[in-house]
Amino acid sequence: MNLEFLPAIILILNSIFAVTIVFFERRNPTAALAWLVVLFSLPSIGFVLYLIFGQNYTRQRMFVIKEQEDRRFLRETFEEQYREFTDRRYRFATPEAEEFRETIVLLLRNNRAFLTEENRIDLYTRGEDKFDALFAAIRGARDHIHLEYFILNNDDLGRAVIHALAEKAREGVEVRLLFDAMGTRAGGGSRKAFSELTDAGGKIGVFFPSVYRVNYRNHRKIAVIDGVTGFIGGFNIGDDYLGKGPLGPWRDTAFRVTGKAVQLLQLRFFLDWHYVTDEYPGLLPRYFPDPGSSGTTPVQIVSGGPDTRWNAIKEGYIKLINSARESVYIQTPYFIPDESVTDALRLAALSGVDVRIMIPCKPDHPFVYWATLSFVGDLLDAGVRAYTYDAGFLHAKTIVVDGKAGSVGSANWDVRSFRLNFEANAFFYDAAVGAGLARAFEEDLAVSTEITPERYRARSRRVRFKESVSRLFSPLG
Known part of the structure; x- marks a missing residue:
């Protein structure tokens, strides 16, 4: 190849991608502008970054069938509740x-997020407690075990989970394990790492094997045992989540759910497994x-x-914030919101709500961390109070x-x-559960440092x- 034509080829490629971004993707204007800056300020690598991190124009083609199947199934299954609960005359329990x-x-x-009203929630903030409960549920399984995780590391905890699943499979329990290709491979996982499970008769599913694509990963963390016990939250499976990784002690949040909501976790797993x-x-x-x-x-x-038309989880977050009268407590490792959030x-803070x-x-991820500090700093003058958790790494994704x-x-x-990313959250409406989550937040304040406006303005x-x-490139995606 004659290298003298390389700059012209790169310019043509970047121009094609720029036209795609502006006229075909209909992405957020801020994100579109950020990608245009990347393409033309870093011309030699801009198109490579776009191939790895961008290409939203493929999203509809890749996931339109999944969206249609999911919505049709959910609509047919729960149409009666949809009509009942959207009637303002209905009164909740x-x-x-x-x-x-x-x-x-x-x-x-x-989102066809149907409400179940007869559940029990157990809250876990320590990896030891959460995984003790998960192992106990696995050992007690009699019919089936369904796990769906972004990361399942090939380390002590990951291998212990695979071994426990394989033991149940050998007993005749039906085992299905779904994991994301990129997340799990980053933790040393591969099909060979799951051979004990597959040899025992367990089934594995690999979500979106195109590991070169950073976008569209299955970030969900779901477990369903015998259709009666479910887990959902922020913990993946690996030694890191027990505080044994390079980030040290690990603070996260998860729910164990018993009751009718487990059927919805089961349904979520089935739809992803089918895809x-x-x-x-x-059924x-x-x-x-x-x-x-x-x-x-x-x-x-x-x-x-x-695969969803609207950002249901984000909109649920916003609706909760707008409904607040006294307090909003948020924990998150990454805070890069859009203007709506x-x-x-x-507005909540300026209205007198205690927002923390x-x-x-x-x-x-240093790039994300510095962007997070920037966005948090923007809110301080409005009365939002912000804290850094100092007793380890905070990975919880919560709001109360x-x-x-x-x-x-x-x-x-x-x-x-x-x-x-594909995500799954449990939204709850219960003062006892809310008090437990708020109490956990307040206990964390004792090992946290407040980012005051004065401290933030004094940064180097x-x-x-x-x-x-970091903030300039934060909209990319």
């Missing part, structure tokens, strides 16, 4: 659900047993991803409003979770430069 009925109806209408493997286990009683009445907590399982938080955001004190309602799941407060020029550069 608990005062918290009635108080937040607009949030419930919003999520029902834009990956073309196998649909079906059999063995997979959807009558859970009875485990408790009184209303729960919605809300899904987000590139920052406006909601700013907690982020890590250390970065696992007025100590009565909130969300726990896999979705961070950033553009990637809102637009590009070096930090300001890192924030500015």
Whole structure:
């Protein structure tokens, strides 16, 4: 190849991608402008970065069938509840659900996130407790085990999980394990690492094997055992989540769910499993047993991803913030919101609501960390209080409003979770669960440092430069 033509070829490629971004992708204007800056300010590598991180024009082609199948199935399965709950004459069973009925109806209408009202929620903030509960549920399985995780590392904890699943498979329990190709491969996982499970008769599914694409990853963390016990939250499977990794002690949040909401976790797993493997286990009683009445907590399982028309989890977050009368507590490792989220938080704080955001004190992704500090800093003058968690790495993705309602799941407060990754969160409406989540937040304050406006304004020029550069490219995706 004659290298003298290389600059012209690069210019043509960048121009083609620029036209695609402007005229065909219809992406967020801020993100579009950021990509145009990359293409023409870094011409020699801009198109390579775009091939890896961009290309939203492929999203509709890749996931339109998944979206249509998911929505059709959910619509046919729960149409009766949809009609009932969207009727304003309907009264929910608990005062918290009635108080937040607009949030419930919003999520029902834009995501088919159907409400179950008879659940029990157990809250976990330590990896040891969460994985003890998961192993206990696996050991007690009698019919089936379904796991769906972004990361399943090939380390001590990951191998222990595979071994436990293989033991149950050898006993005749049906085991299905779904993991994301990129997330799990980054942790040393491969098909060979799961041979013990497959040799025992377990089934594995690999989500989106195109590991060269950073976007459109399955970031969900779901487990369903015998259709009666479910787990959802921020923990992946690996030694890091027990505090044994390079980031040290690990602070995360997860729910164990018993009750009818487990059926919705099961359904979410089946839809994702079907997309990956073309196998649909079906609405059999063995997979959807009558859970009875485990408790009184209303729960919605809300899904987000590139196969959804609207950003349901983000919109649920915003609706909760707008409904707050007393307090909004948020924990997230990544805080790169769009204007709709920052406006909601700013307006809540200016209205007298106690708005607090907690982020890590250390970065696992430096670029994202400095952008997070920048966006947090923007809100301080409006009265939002912000903290860095100093006792380890904060990985929780939570919100609790007025100590009565909130969300726990896999979705961070950033553009990637809102637009590009497949996520799943449990939205709850219960004062007891809300009080537990608020109490955990308040206990974390004792090992956190507040980012006051004075402290933020006193940051060094070096930090300001890192924030500015990171923020400039934060909309990319």
